Amino acid sequence: MFIGHKNLKGLETLTLTGALAMGLAAAGWSGQAAAQVVADDVVCSGCVGTNDLANGAIGNQKLQDLSIGDRKLKNGAIGQNKIKDDSIGDRKIKDGAIGQRKIKDDAIGRKKLKDNAVSTAKIADQAVTGDKIAPGSVTADKLAFALSPTGSRTPVGACGTLAQPGSYVVTQNLTATGDCLFVSADYVTIDLNGFVLSGNQSGSGVAIQEDPPVQGLVVRNGTIENFAQGVALAEAVECIIDGLRVFSTVLTGILSGEGCRVTNNMVADSSGSGIFSGPANLVSRNVVEGAATTGIRVGRGSIVSENVVVGSGGTGVIMGPGTLLTSNTINGSAGRGIDSNDPSSFDAAVTNNVVTENDVGINYKYPVDALLVANNLIRANTSSDQQGTCGNCTVVHNR
Numbered sequence: 502m503f504i505g506h507k508n509l510k511g512l513e514t515l516t517l518t519g520a521l522a523m524g525l526a527a528a529g530w531s532g533q534a535a536a537q538v539v540a541d542d543v544v545c546s547g548c549v550g551t552n553d554l555a556n557g558a559i560g561n562q563k564l565q566d567l568s569i570g571d572r573k574l575k576n577g578a579i580g581q582n583k584i585k586d587d588s589i590g591d592r593k594i595k596d597g598a599i600g601q602r603k604i605k606d607d608a609i610g611r612k613k614l615k616d617n618a619v620s621t622a623k624i625a626d627q628a629v630t631g632d633k634i635a636p637g638s639v640t641a642d643k644l645a646f647a648l649s650p651t652g653s654r655t656p657v658g659a660c661g662t663l664a665q666p667g668s669y670v671v672t673q674n675l676t677a678t679g680d681c682l683f684v685s686a687d688y689v690t691i692d693l694n695g696f697v698l699s700g701n702q703s704g705s706g707v708a709i710q711e712d713p714p715v716q717g718l719v720v721r722n723g724t725i726e727n728f729a730q731g732v733a734l735a736e737a738v739e740c741i742i743d744g745l746r747v748f749s750t751v752l753t754g755i756l757s758g759e760g761c762r763v764t765n766n767m768v769a770d771s772s773g774s775g776i777f778s779g780p781a782n783l784v785s786r787n788v789v790e791g792a793a794t795t796g797i798r799v800g801r802g803s804i805v806s807e808n809v810v811v812g813s814g815g816t817g818v819i820m821g822p823g824t825l826l827t828s829n830t831i832n833g834s835a836g837r838g839i840d841s842n843d844p845s846s847f848d849a850a851v852t853n854n855v856v857t858e859n860d861v862g863i864n865y866k867y868p869v870d871a872l873l874v875a876n877n878l879i880r881a882n883t884s885s886d887q888q889g890t891c892g893n894c895t896v897v898h899n900r
Contacts, residue, residue, distance in 0.1 A: 693723020
């Protein structure tokens with residue numbers, strides 16, 4: 502091996518067989534002289550071989566910044582095989598240097614990161630990709646815990662009374678004789694968390710004290726079955742009943758009081774009514790199937806919208822004064838699809854509903870006043886599509 506140059510500061514040819522194996526210092530070249538030796542075009546392609554540099558020959562302190570500049574090594578001067586495998590080895594940057602065991606479980610806990618400490622802008626795109634998270638490291642229960650840490654909600658593992666305001670979460674399936682969850686405080690939120698409340702055909706899945714009435718109760722996200730009444734909130738004020746599945750009740754699936762919202766529920770196979778709500782309710786996007794008497798019954802000044810009521814043993818929907826009944830599908834009732842309920846001035850609107858295959862489509866039970874019936878599909882009802890006396894009614898664009 503040699504280092505040759507057309508003009509090496511007066512040296513025509515320098516032969517250093519194995520000299521680089523001892524390093525430039527061992528050959529007597531250091532400082533400025535070394536910088537001159539490794540000059541433009543001095544090191545040719547392949548001139549520094551695999552064994553020409555001993556381990557540590559060029560150490561941390563032996564090359565100054567820029568001592569080998571941009572043009573001092575030709576392309577390929579140090580070729581593919583000139584740096585041994587593992588020359589920068591395990592002991593220099595180990596695989597997994599920042600690995601699973603370097604950050605203890607819960608080392609960064611809930612209270613160690615301020616709100617927004619890690620914001621969207623602080624995590625580069627794809628910084629955490631699928632291959633960087635071990636399978637099963639983020640499970641459903643761990644995510645639920647992270648989003649709803651202990652202390653923010655009170656766990657409920659047995660039937661009983663909820664006597665303090667706050668948020669409660671059911672942690673397992675519950676079985677009751679009589680009432681399961683009894684609420685005696687205002688502003689309680691109950692998350693059934695996907696679990697099932699099961700009864701013995703008595704009591705209610707969720708019940709409340711009636712005097713004074715409970716205000717601001719929320720019940721959501723689970724299944725209630727085989728009670729006399731699924732959710733019994735007839736005396737509640739401003740309640741929310743959302744995302745429940747209520748099956749096989751003896752009397753009524755869901756009862757709501759005044760100013761409540763009853764949404765996104767499924768009620769099936771009630772031996773009485775499916776949904777029975779008080780005045781000023783929003784009853785929307787529910788599915789009521791196979792109620793023995795009435796599918797949905799609402800009080801004065803309510804909105805009933807986008808529900809599916811199928812196979813009621815009596816009437817599909819019974820509405821009160823001042824009701825807006827819109828965009829519902831009412832099918833297969835043994836009695837009336839839609840029925841009025843109040844002998845006083847009605848002032849209600851029935852619009853954009855599909856009322857089919859009932860015994861009677863719409864029944865005007867009383868000589869009602871100022872009822873608008875418009876843009877409904879009312880057809881294929883067994884006895885008649887419309888029946889009864891309608892006083893000051895506007896009936897248009899139905900088919």
